[in-house]
Amino acid sequence: MTQEMPAGLTSSPGVRSFAASAEAQARLHELVPGGAHTYARGSDQYPEQMAPVVVRGAGSHVWDVDGNEFVEYGMGLRSVTLGHGYRPVVDAVSTAIADGVSFSRPTVWELRAAEAFLDQVPTAEMVKFAKNGSDATTAAVRLARAATGRDLVALCGSQPFFSVDDWFMGTTSMSAGIPQAVRDLTVEFPYDDLGAVEALVAQHPGRIAALVLEAETAGASPSPGYLQGLRTLCDREGIVLVFDEMITGMRWSSGGAQAVHGVTPDLSTWGKALGNGFAVSALAGRRNLMELGGLDTDADRVFLMSTTHGAETAGLAAYLAVHDAYRRTDVPGVMAAQGEKLRAGVEAVVADAGLQDHVTVSGHPACLVFGTRDPEGSPSQAYRTLFLQELLERGILCQSFVVSAAHTDADIEATVDAVRGALPVYAAALDAGTTDGLLRGRPVAPALRARAAPRRLRSHRHTERIGS
Known part of the structure; x- marks a missing residue:
């Protein structure tokens, strides 16, 4: 030894x-x-x-x-x-911000970035950008609750981090300042154990709005049929399936872990590699869910990532340069x-x-x-x-x-x-x-x-x- x-x-x-x-x-x-x-x-x-x-x-x-x-x-x-300091990204950002960073109306950068992202992740039908991953993941939870009318969120407790917001931080050892009533609205399941998820859903019949997890973790791949089983379970029980692609997105593949494993979530959240270090994140998914935060809905509207800096030009220009690099090189x-x-x-x-x-x-x-x-x-x-x-x-x-x-x-x-x-x-x-x-x-x-x-x-x- x-x-x-x-x-x-x-x-x-x-x-x-x-x-x-x-x-x-x-x-x-x-x-x-x-x-x-x-x-x-x-x-x-x-x-x-x-x-x-x-x-x-x-x-x-x-x-x-x-x-x-x-x-x-x-x-x-x-x-x-x-x-x-990857030069094409730095140059793209420098060029974009020379013409202004933030405006009172959408810019062409928002259109270009949305088109590029939906080309990169064809399983998604709509996308909205923000600055950090926590905002995107919390927005996914809010959409799921609005769409289902349910209050509980189930997250994978085997995985380390999902959001700085109360619905997740209340499950950690750093839960000071988070009311018990909020903490009680999040339940946990272990990774790669379909039976445990089924049991959790049965324990809370008709109450779980979303399952939130990384499709694959840094240290563990899913067993055959696990992700497909989650998809089937969510379809049967009316639960929104959310994949956190913060780490896996653009590391496992351009299309994330969902592309590697061939399982399409209802919503997915992205960040980190999108901008090669520049601040940009994204929430993507099914149109009928995403439009709950838009204008094409008759339901009560969701306040969906309406941020001053979500669409500033530096982050979107960085993403477009990264997207181009990924198209040219594997x-x-x-x-x-x-x-x-x-x-x-x-x-x-x-x-x-x-x-x-x-x-x-x-x-x-x-x-x-x-x-x-x-x-x-x-x-x-x-x-x-x-x-x-x-x-x-x-x-x-x-x-x-x-x-x-x-x-x-x-x-x-x-x-x-x-x-x-x-x-x-x-x-x-x-x-x-x-x-x-x-x-x-x-x-x-x-x-x-x-x-x-x-x-x-x-x-x-x-x-x-x-x-x-």
Whole structure:
């Protein structure tokens, strides 16, 4: 299982300074709750005093305020598939915004983007754009409730995130501020268990408005017949089937996971890769549902994503440039190929080190995640943090191994080399039965949790504050 520690090696190379990042992060904690605008980007997700504050990116690389260069994985929480600063997208946005960004009437950008999207996702009949995924998914829930006259929403509790809004956040450990009456309107089912969904529907006869789930997760594919069974169940029970394509859309395929598996939802929600990092999301689906928020309905109208910035020209121009890139190149295919190379390389060096029971790589090749286990084989935040620490020291910035089409073979090789270099430290911690003496600082913590770190770790000045 373990590997001999080279003589004199006690931890990582220690050649990088994160001093400027730590200072900037401390200042962010004074000004911004949590020190970041997304919990998944928080400093508590990285080794202590080693949370880079980024200055710029190019392709698959980023640079921080200390001048450190990293190969980055995760790529803007999976939103960047073409690479940072991808020139055709940047140029398209620059051209569009030079003529204005926001107007009092629809623009040709809205028409062009809608035509492009419905060409890309032919299972949808209408589409409406917004700026973030939570708005789109909550709008899908509202449409489902309006169409069915029902109040309950069933979501896949095996999957991590659907919306910042109360109907979802009430199911998480960060439910403070959400009334119990609202929390009671959401029920959960496990992924890939059709019998459990059928039982849930039977438990709440005639009350469930929508089933909300990712058709496929980063770590698990559906069993044969599962998604088809959900489609049949929803048709029989009058339930709206909603696929969250935030991650799978334009990573699994241009048409999302629904295209891969051949199952058409009533509504689907999109974001992340639509704009290669620019803010744009979409709600798409059946005309009879979408028109409940339009003008061609005799029913009570739904207030459907009526936002000031939903159709500003930068996001739509970015999407159109991304759409064009996908038409010219099989971007999901490139990501899948590079992800498979990364998986094979990492698994090979891990096997060589005898650590395959402790460091794992799993998931769709365009959306890989790594697992870290302690001496007993249990998932461990402390060992995860040690692994992250050693990769950061070796120029790899990652919470996962999510690639983009900009990741080159050289990037993959550098990453595999970094993993190879990190494994002796990991093995030493396994032999010792603890990360103490090797891990500098506290372990990372789940992004969604009820309580912040102990108060003794929360200094607002001169040191990085750890919290959520």
